[in-house]
Amino acid sequence: MTGPAGRIADQAAPLRQMASSTWSGPDPVPGPGPSSWRLARTLTVTSGKGGVGKTVLAVNLALALGELGLRVALVDADLGMANVDVVLGLMPRYHIGHVIRGVCSLEQALCPGPKGVLVLPGASGLADLAALDEARLWQVLRELRQLDRLADVVVVDTGAGIGPQVMAFLEASPEVLVVATPEPTSITNAYGLIKTLVQSRSTGRDVAPRLFLAVNMDRRRDEGQRVVRRLQTVVGRFLGVEIVTLGIVPYDGAVALAVAEQTPLLLRRPDSPASRAIRQLAWRLMDLPEQPQRPGLSGIVSRMLRRMR
Template sequence: MHRIDQNDDQAHGLRTMNKQMVKVISITGGKGGVGKTNVTLNLAMALAQLGKRVMVLDADLGLANCDVMLGLRVDKNLSHVLSGEASLDDILIDGPFGIKIIPATSGSQNMTELAPAEHAGLIRAFSELTTPLDILLVDTAAGISDMVLSFSRASQDVVVVVCDEPSSITDAYALMKILSRDHGVEKFKIVANMVRSLNEGQELFAKLTRVTDRFLDVSLELVATVPHDENVRKAARKQKAFIEAYPKTPASMALKGLALKAIKWPLPVSASGHLEFFLEQLVQSRVDQGVL
């Protein structure tokens, strides 16, 4: 294990970052196909409708899809920031209801492969961010890669999206096991997605808690039950968020309910509410894993 060489640059970035209080929420899941990005984007818009300044970080650098799902044009992305060609403010794209999106790349190297200098560049980029925000939603990659674990560990709240499939439940359990055992994450917020009824969502949550209660020292909270909704698919074909295209559809109402809960989740005190703390934790977790 070796530490990165840019310690001075990082320390400067962390010291100079805007000291605004920012809530950082990671939206994750053990596997792909559970609707994680859909939940992230629609939650972001629901929060924006409640008056919050929301930014979405597409944290899957190799398989970015936030912009594609919304039909947004991207001229520059996070790779241009890491190379020094643009600032973070330069690459932000505007989404519906005033949300801001930090676009990643598609078909490029994964964030798990970033060099130490690029991690330092990521910190500097956030330290220079001038766009004000209240909530940063991190749409992680699928699976249990080092970077998924790092983002989840560094965030103040971890939301795990699960659907009623054996592989989804198994993979969500594996993710929570690693985060709790190796990274000290003890609380998880669960979204039961694409369920046929409220009862099915509660049964799905019960399946998960039966396993975690037996084998893990964690607490789970069911924060949303999002029904299977044909309008979600229709909105996707239009490259629109369903909360924009069909604001009264059941899935939209479920995400609006989740947003009302999320704005009441307590803000952390002191430095842990600042973006520099999030990034410091992110880099430190990479050091702990022996990646940097």
């Protein structure tokens, strides 16, 4: 089939099958193993306002999870300004856009990072997914499913705001970490993002979101707590959903230093106040019961594409 309508029909089968939480057909990635694979838990990190520390938290949270002995993948899904590799001081040859276009395999694009974390560098190529033909889409989803099997947890760093692609990705994500700072604009934008997400979920087909909150760049002891109380109250009262606080990360001069040196904070200053707080976020995350559904990154991407059609 040709033309956009034909392409949509072509894409439907792989999208439906990959969107299910467990894979019921033959395993898409050859090799030994059970017929129903346990896929990675995914945490999508986002914010209403830019520059609040999503990338810093996503990178260091991934490392903290790696320290706990988990197999962790860190995916840069920031479509505008992919910079996970910069914060980690990596110089990747390939990125996610190359995988999507078939220039390289997922395995070739994955960079080994500190603490055993596998890093999939970002690019603007995610938008190209919507235009792939059926065969190529199957291939990409199969590659992503490989990552879902390689990792216990996949941490996904996204861009800020409520653009259609970011929203479609968030709507498809089972667990979303919203990062906010005590700045009034950051709090207002975080609420706006959560509201958009909750309202679109209620009209869509996907399961209810599990929302987490992290307050970053807290400068005073009581300020972060105030932000947590305020957001939890308004989200509960006006949107009728719960947002679980993972923790509060203090403003810490060591963060800017680590970013400037392109060395992750957890390596550069493992005992700094922000490092300690990020480790607590990781412990809290792993302590909390997770969503029963584990669509993995491959499932999120296929759900996202269905929502964007």
